[in-house]
Amino acid sequence: MSFLQKNFAWLMVCVLALFPLIKIxxxxxxxxxxxxxxxxxxxxxxxxxxxxxxxxxxxxxxxxIAIEQTGEWAIRWLMAVLMITPFKIVFGTKSNLFVRQAMGISCGVYVFLHTFFFLYHEGFFAVVSDLPLILSGISAIIIFALTITSNRRSMKLLKRHWKTLHRLVYFAAMLTIAHVVLLNKDWELYSTLFCIGLIVRFGPVRQFFQTQNLKLLLLNQFKTVSTLTKIRRLS
Structure with a gap:
């Protein structure tokens, strides 16, 4: 298997993450x-x-524009990372650790740029001047910590505390959504995705999807539709 085939998903994440930066x-x-x-x-x-x-x-x-665009892409990547596990639960897919890390680092890069541009334009003390900015500042600190520790060395160093630290991503997401809501930005999609993710992770719901094997049901349904279509064409 070539390098391109083996790392195709990882490369796609990198390309998708870099593409908006060209415009910015x-x-x-x-x-x-x-x-x-x-x-x-x-x-x-x-x-x-x-x-x-x-x-x-x-x-x-x-x-x-730079502040707004980096902020929008930061929350998009954050939601994408949070939806990996629900997608895996619902469809029974396998998640690639390197792809997850690439998505998390992409989120961290955009959070860093968003914070840098804002501080460059408004100054440090502007962060503590308003509640939405305070919430985003706390969220940014958490995401920075998660980005820095998104590697195997940190996993070995922190051991069982690594998972505890990275569960703070949910708290960071709640602060980010609150930040967007208070700024009167488009928040409906992000809050909906976040709530869906929490519902799918909930024990009974998770168990339901895992026992149903939705991926297999969809494949069987697709095969059935394809077979019926071929029969109709032959007849």
Missing amino acids: FSLISFNFEYPEFDFILFDDIELAEQVALKTGRDIIPGIE
Whole structure:
């Protein structure tokens, strides 16, 4: 088996994680000539006339786009990581540890960038100035800790405490969703996925799906439909 075949899923996670960064970093340039200005510069985005009339603004600062985009991708990757186990329970699939780690690290990278851009734009003390920002700050610290320890060396070092530490991801997710809700952002999808994940993990529900073997039922159903379709075509 070639390296590409063996690590295809891991590579796909990396590509998906890097792709949005191309757009985000395209807004960034570095100032090496004029020390009186900021070292990191962000290109502003000019809005179309119709959009400008609806939003009441002609230009969106590039730093705001960077903060918003990294925040959105951070919570998307966080939800993706949390949905691995429910998906495994429902469909009986096998989870790849390296793929899970890649998704977790992708989440950590976006959380780091989101935090960095915000602190660069607003300053450190802005984090403790508002409840949504305090919640996101606590969540970011937890995710940083989980990202740093997402390796085999940390697993061996922390031993049984490693699982205890990484269960804090649920607390981080709750803080993140609360952060999004308080900021009046789109939170319905994220909260729904999080609740579904908790329900599927619940003992009786987990046992139901594990005994039903939904993956096998779907495969049998697909085979039945394919067979009927072939019979109809022949007749």
